[in-house]
Amino acid sequence: MKISQQDIVHLVEKMPAFPKTVHRVIELTSDMNCNPKDLVELIEHDPVMVLNILRLVNSAYFGLAQPITSVNHAVVYIGLNTVKNVALSTATIGVLPKRNEAGFDMEAFLLHSLATATIARMMAKRMKVPSKDLFDYFLAGLMHDFGKIVFANFMPHEFKNALKIAKENNIHLYEAENEIFNINHAEVGSLLGEKWQMPQSLIESLKCHHSHKEGNSQIIDLVSAADQVTKELKFGYSGENLLEALPKIVTKHFGKDINAIVSDLGDVNAEIDNARIFIS
Amino acid sequence: MKVRFWGVRGSIASPGPKTVRYGGNTTCIEVETNSGDVIIIDAGTGIFPLAQSLLRRLPVKCSVFITHTHWDHIQGLPFFIPLFIPKNEISIYGAFDPVASQPIKDILNRQMEYCYFPVREGELKAEITYNNLRERETIEVGSARVTPILMNHPVLDFGYLVECDGKKMLFTGDNEPLYNIYSPDDDYYHEYETLIAMKNKMFIDFVRGVDVLIADSAYTTEEYPSKKGWGHGTFDSCIKLAAEAGVKSLYLTHHEPTRSDDALDVIYQGLKQKYSEPFEFRIASEGLEVEI
Numbered sequence: 032m033k034i035s036q037q038d039i040v041h042l043v044e045k046m047p048a049f050p051k052t053v054h055r056v057i058e059l060t061s062d063m064n065c066n067p068k069d070l071v072e073l074i075e076h077d078p079v080m081v082l083n084i085l086r087l088v089n090s091a092y093f094g095l096a097q098p099i100t101s102v103n104h105a106v107v108y109i110g111l112n113t114v115k116n117v118a119l120s121t122a123t124i125g126v127l128p129k130r131n132e133a134g135f136d137m138e139a140f141l142l143h144s145l146a147t148a149t150i151a152r153m154m155a156k157r158m159k160v161p162s163k164d165l166f167d168y169f170l171a172g173l174m175h176d177f178g179k180i181v182f183a184n185f186m187p188h189e190f191k192n193a194l195k196i197a198k199e200n201n202i203h204l205y206e207a208e209n210e211i212f213n214i215n216h217a218e219v220g221s222l223l224g225e226k227w228q229m230p231q232s233l234i235e236s237l238k239c240h241h242s243h244k245e246g247n248s249q250i251i252d253l254v255s256a257a258d259q260v261t262k263e264l265k266f267g268y269s270g271e272n273l274l275e276a277l278p279k280i281v282t283k284h285f286g287k288d289i290n291a292i293v294s295d296l297g298d299v300n301a302e303i304d305n306a307r308i309f310i311s
Numbered sequence: 312m313k314v315r316f317w318g319v320r321g322s323i324a325s326p327g328p329k330t331v332r333y334g335g336n337t338t339c340i341e342v343e344t345n346s347g348d349v350i351i352i353d354a355g356t357g358i359f360p361l362a363q364s365l366l367r368r369l370p371v372k373c374s375v376f377i378t379h380t381h382w383d384h385i386q387g388l389p390f391f392i393p394l395f396i397p398k399n400e401i402s403i404y405g406a407f408d409p410v411a412s413q414p415i416k417d418i419l420n421r422q423m424e425y426c427y428f429p430v431r432e433g434e435l436k437a438e439i440t441y442n443n444l445r446e447r448e449t450i451e452v453g454s455a456r457v458t459p460i461l462m463n464h465p466v467l468d469f470g471y472l473v474e475c476d477g478k479k480m481l482f483t484g485d486n487e488p489l490y491n492i493y494s495p496d497d498d499y500y501h502e503y504e505t506l507i508a509m510k511n512k513m514f515i516d517f518v519r520g521v522d523v524l525i526a527d528s529a530y531t532t533e534e535y536p537s538k539k540g541w542g543h544g545t546f547d548s549c550i551k552l553a554a555e556a557g558v559k560s561l562y563l564t565h566h567e568p569t570r571s572d573d574a575l576d577v578i579y580q581g582l583k584q585k586y587s588e589p590f591e592f593r594i595a596s597e598g599l600e601v602e603i
Binding site for chain 2: 064066067068071087088090101103104106107108109110111112113117165166
């Protein structure tokens with residue numbers, strides 16, 4: 032079965048925000064003196080909201096010379112109130128169905144996404160990435176599997192089949208997706224990134240997070256490693272049952288296996304708990 | 312070019328015995344080039360007396376640039392008489408609203424809907440065009456060039472740079488200097504500082520050396536802490552901006568609606584004593600005309 036790029040983009044543009052975040056944004060902004068940084072933090076934990084905001088400020092309406100790459104950047108440029116209202120308006124588009132016909136557990140998926148984002152950011156920080164660039168790692172981690180949401184919600188039966196094939200044949204989910212859709216979640220994610228005029232580095236990281244090759248950017252390598260750490264520590268579930276090898280740059284810096292990364296990072300749980308409250 | 316102030320009040324029109332000298336009308340600035348091109352920035356209640364003056368120059372051909380669509384900057388538009396007269400040509404410019412997903416035309420026309428106003432936009436007789444602007448997109452108006460830049464306010468807000476015959480003026484629209492939303496010990500503090508510095512530098516470069524800077528100075532520095540985040544500057548922040556950008560003169564506007572003429576005089580005297588900047592600065596008043 033083949034699906035067109037336009038079909039996917041059309042479907043995903045209707046994707047709503049996390050219900051918990053919707054409630055929190057409304058709650059927070061009902062106080063006109065709400066703390067701006069609380070709002071930014073809240074928005075940052077919601078990939079759909081982040082994407083809607085970034086897509087908007089990077090859209091042709093603004094025609095900005097430089098792409099806006101973070102919520103903070105957007106706040107500086109278009110102001111907190113505009114960001115707040117964009118967040119609210121995108122949040123009211125609708126609410127993500129708690130269940131989909133594919134039987135794909137959204138809560139587990141969201142935890143997997145947030146944990147990958149958090150760990151990618153922690154790893155980048157350990158590797159002395161400048162603080163202004165850390166959000167790029169967070170966002171790339173948050174979005175890495177975003178293509179799966181499209182499949183689960185809008186092509187549930189086919190996606191359910193892909194999940195089944197991956198499990199029964201002991202193959203990667205993206206391999207099963209390729210068989211069934213002739214496209215996989217990484218490519219779907221990158222198509223969306225392009226359509227939404229996201230920075231090229233982010234698009235690239237979405238596209239390549241399952242392809243290990245020399246010359247991949249550090250973002251791709253760290254997101255891939257964070258993905259493995261998240262799976263090993265069982266933070267949520269994204270339909271993938273197999274681990275992948277760690278990229279060279281990661282083993283060189285942190286040590287040979289996942290345990291080495293975990294012990295180097297310190298208290299991963301506390302960091303992820305901060306993220307967890309948004310989906311509990 | 313000539314710059315005329317038709318409205319200098321912020322938030323809401325404030326007529327009365329205490330605002331006679333500086334004026335009670337909300338924001339409206341007219342720029343007339345040496346060739347007679349008319350550029351109007353904002354359509355607060357000050358656009359009504361401006362309309363009276365334009366009626367002596369029929370047919371009217373003018374361009375209206377809206378900094379943002381808060382009431383005090385648009386509420387005079389339905390009473391802009393040239394809109395009702397055939398053969399007048401009026402171009403209206405402003406930002407597409409990303410939150411409402413509405414073009415400037417729809418936002419402005421809402422205030423002429425049946426329940427708010429007796430005449431619908433469709434019944435206006437002038438030739439009216441609406442244009443959504445992008446930041447830094449330069450519009451040619453006769454011999455002048457007008458360029459918008461994003462400012463900091465609780466709604467999308469453009470400052471406008473007008474250049475003509477080798478002279479430049481810039482109106483900030485409503486604007487609050489950027490401030491860091493994080494504490495120094497927060498992770499994002501330094502990132503945010505960097506972003507603010509970048510934005511400030513871009514703006515200073517844009518303003519640099521203008522002949523006339525007109526800036527939002529709604530509050531005193533003492534009043535500001537309780538108004539933080541409301542989207543307005545202070546007298547001190549405007550003078551600081553003018554000094555950094557090396558402007559030739561500064562006009563302070565968007566007077567707080569409860570501020571009396573006497574209170575503005577006292578503030579001005581204080582500023583004169585406090586600052587000895589190499590540029591002239593004045594408090595803008597309704598009816599003031601500045602020739603550049």
